[in-house]
Amino acid sequence: MEKKFQYRDIDLFLQHPYWVLLVLALGFLIMDPFEMSPVGGLDFRPVRNDVAPFDQVMKNWPGDNRSRLGQGNLEFVDEIFGPESLEFDALGRGPYAGLADGRVVRWMGKDEGWETFALVTRNWSEKVCARGKDSTTSKQWKVEPDCGRPLGLRFDKETGNLYIADAYYGLLVVGPEGGIATPLSTHVDGKPILFANDLDIHKNGSIFFTDTSKKYDRVRHFFILLEGESTGRLLRYDPPTKTTHVVLEGLAFPNGVQLSKDHTFLLYTETTNCRLMKFWIEGPKSGTTELVSNLPGFPDNVRINENGEFWVAIDCCRTKIQEIMIRNPWMRNMYFRLPIPMRYLAKMVGMRMYTVISLFNEEGEIVDVLEDKQGKVMKLVSEVRETNGKLWIGTVAHNHIATISYP
Numbered sequence: 001m002e003k004k005f006q007y008r009d010i011d012l013f014l015q016h017p018y019w020v021l022l023v024l025a026l027g028f029l030i031m032d033p034f035e036m037s038p039v040g041g042l043d044f045r046p047v048r049n050d051v052a053p054f055d056q057v058m059k060n061w062p063g064d065n066r067s068r069l070g071q072g073n074l075e076f077v078d079e080i081f082g083p084e085s086l087e088f089d090a091l092g093r094g095p096y097a098g099l100a101d102g103r104v105v106r107w108m109g110k111d112e113g114w115e116t117f118a119l120v121t122r123n124w125s126e127k128v129c130a131r132g133k134d135s136t137t138s139k140q141w142k143v144e145p146d147c148g149r150p151l152g153l154r155f156d157k158e159t160g161n162l163y164i165a166d167a168y169y170g171l172l173v174v175g176p177e178g179g180i181a182t183p184l185s186t187h188v189d190g191k192p193i194l195f196a197n198d199l200d201i202h203k204n205g206s207i208f209f210t211d212t213s214k215k216y217d218r219v220r221h222f223f224i225l226l227e228g229e230s231t232g233r234l235l236r237y238d239p240p241t242k243t244t245h246v247v248l249e250g251l252a253f254p255n256g257v258q259l260s261k262d263h264t265f266l267l268y269t270e271t272t273n274c275r276l277m278k279f280w281i282e283g284p285k286s287g288t289t290e291l292v293s294n295l296p297g298f299p300d301n302v303r304i305n306e307n308g309e310f311w312v313a314i315d316c317c318r319t320k321i322q323e324i325m326i327r328n329p330w331m332r333n334m335y336f337r338l339p340i341p342m343r344y345l346a347k348m349v350g351m352r353m354y355t356v357i358s359l360f361n362e363e364g365e366i367v368d369v370l371e372d373k374q375g376k377v378m379k380l381v382s383e384v385r386e387t388n389g390k391l392w393i394g395t396v397a398h399n400h401i402a403t404i405s406y407p
């Protein structure tokens, strides 16, 4: 049942003078006859989405009053472009990273630097795709579907094969020597997979991976958040039969996926409604999902450490206005039809984002939280990998990798 609105929400809405002006302006603009608004030409249909109450989540979030991430380092600045996912092979070489220009690259040490390790399509060309720093900007958007965008990386430690979730080319695999990756799963139920995002490998060889939306691709991912649509899925690819199966559907921006140490369950993030979820694979609750934690911001990938604990990368924070908007689709429907560039509209409802990374144990309790409140070092995190006393922190939108010693 869809709740239309609450008076309390309206009150809060009107406390902000610019909102009143906007609401007045809406009278003429709602129709957006010239398709000038950010959503002009799109089939933009906001739906209600349940997100935990803002005040409650923020009150209970432990935070990091020492802002420890502010003491991290930025490495490989402007040498590496939007490294969303980071991985190390069985020999400990790496990091390997999936870049905004479509390549999977690997660090070969100071002398050799970064080398191209794998490509997700034969069509990749240096001329079209390798745009350096521009590849993390909107200049890449037009070519991104041709060049690829590897978002999730995992080595099979036994075979040395690297599995890749690519936003345009689905699930692929490449051998230990690299090269052009082979597609494994590009369709499910006869329809193309629009937005593969992350994966993990089950001990029996099956691969769990997320498909973020049936409606919007990666370039348009912002509209998934705005619309609140929940057509995302958790999929499973079974190598023996070469078939892909829908494990969960109706998810709101499913993003990172990580199996537990004993593979009895997996965790996945739902970015739109700011939460970390658990899916049981074995045991009495097998096949069911449950909430692990509501988060203060928008989560991306989840990665396990040696103790079987889970690092979650979070772009912080949610805002009160965002909560009101996500609960009231009609507001978003009007607001985002204003003929004002999206970046201004988004700025008014959002806030300056900063980085939070959080460590959860198997019971879903928070073990540690590190933040960079001033945004000194880290911006927009996508993944945290813990190896040998160090955290490696990826980002989808910036040109560096952040590191910090840990614990």
Ligand SMILES: *[C@@H]1O[C@H](CO)[C@@H](O)[C@H](O)[C@H]1NC(C)=O
Residues within 6 Å of the ligand: 065, 066
């Ligand atoms: C941070 O929080 C801890 C525990 O809540 C407190 O003991 C400590 O004094 C705080 N430190 C700062 C710098 O505020």
Ligand SMILES: *[C@@H]1O[C@H](CO)[C@@H](O)[C@H](O)[C@H]1NC(C)=O
Residues within 6 Å of the ligand: 121, 122, 123
């Ligand atoms: C490569 O590009 C050609 C021409 O644009 C296109 O027809 C073909 O489908 C592309 N192949 C792949 C694997 O994307």
Ligand SMILES: *[C@@H]1O[C@H](CO)[C@@H](O)[C@H](O)[C@H]1NC(C)=O
Residues within 6 Å of the ligand: 202, 204, 205, 206, 236, 238, 239, 240, 281
């Ligand atoms: C692997 O385990 C999963 C979870 O139990 C199951 O769904 C899948 O079919 C299994 N795959 C194979 C190849 O047996």
